[in-house]
Amino acid sequence: MFHKVKDVNPRANLMLDVMFADGTTKEYDVAPLLEKFTAFEPLIDEGLFESVNVDPGGYGVSWNDDIDLSCDELWDNGVTIETPFDGLMAFSTAADLWGLSDSTLRKALVYGKIRSGIDARKYGKQWIVTRGAMIREYGEPKEPERVQ
Template sequence: MYPKVKEVKASSDYTLLITFDNGKKKIYDFSPLLDQDNFLDLKNIALFKAAQVDAGGYGVTWPNGADISEYALWVDGKEIID
């Protein structure tokens, strides 16, 4: 079982700052995914920055229906050491 997403902040460089419910923080570089069909709309930076935590913390969603799982964010994100 992977930690759930507690908070997300999307940046202009197409990264997500994710805070998980275990207190760890990770940066996820979303830019490599922007050429996939289901994420093309997220090239619009205003839409990308509208990222929200999915109900229950199971990932991150956007108003257009795009989403990414907590698994991908946890496994592929780079941990931030405070």
């Protein structure tokens, strides 16, 4: 399954906190890569390391044109950590993961399949839904096609 990266935050000691579209957060240690691959050695520079960004489409993270990590590497070798936001995602993200439209999720709210204040909540203009509610109502997420 494609694990789309939504956000990344650099931490001390060459650690990354990587948030995935499905609401999972993983901690990834970049330090071992410096020992194995010379291409990662420039990341010892704190300024460069802190400049990490999510690649367009969420297919990984990168620092520049020469240094990047794939979403598969981050997912497979990252360690899942618990946060108060685990399993929360925007309606648009949930719709993408489950192959639904945003309007389907809004209708689910109206008809009580997804319960406002329990399964989902509106923050400003954005609706947030729990992964558990999505699985309960729609099963496991669909595996989106991966662009090669």
